Amino acid sequence: MQLARLDLIVIDDWGLAAPSAQERSDLLELLDDRVGTRSTVITSQLPIEHWHAYLGDPTFADAILDRVVHAAHKLTLKGESMRKKEKA
Numbered sequence: 001m002q003l004a005r006l007d008l009i010v011i012d013d014w015g016l017a018a019p020s021a022q023e024r025s026d027l028l029e030l031l032d033d034r035v036g037t038r039s040t041v042i043t044s045q046l047p048i049e050h051w052h053a054y055l056g057d058p059t060f061a062d063a064i065l066d067r068v069v070h071a072a073h074k075l076t077l078k079g080e081s082m083r084k085k086e087k088a
Helices: 019-034 050-054 060-070 082-087
Strands: 007-013 038-042
Touching: 019 060, 050 060
Parallel strands: 007 038
Antiparallel strands: none
């Protein structure tokens, strides 16, 4: 998989739409190829504690989150949306 060789992948707006079975499988494969060797940034408005349910399939959710959450550096941002501020 070519994406696995990129130094950095950014997954933006994680959690907007539930992934299909194929998308879960592809994501697991991508993360499995990258874990411990490359950087992946995930941005989301969905709290981490809801990610397991969002992924839908408990087996895939366990595998994906094992590769993402446990070794992650988590930043929780607070405040108003920058888009709201730009309109004012």
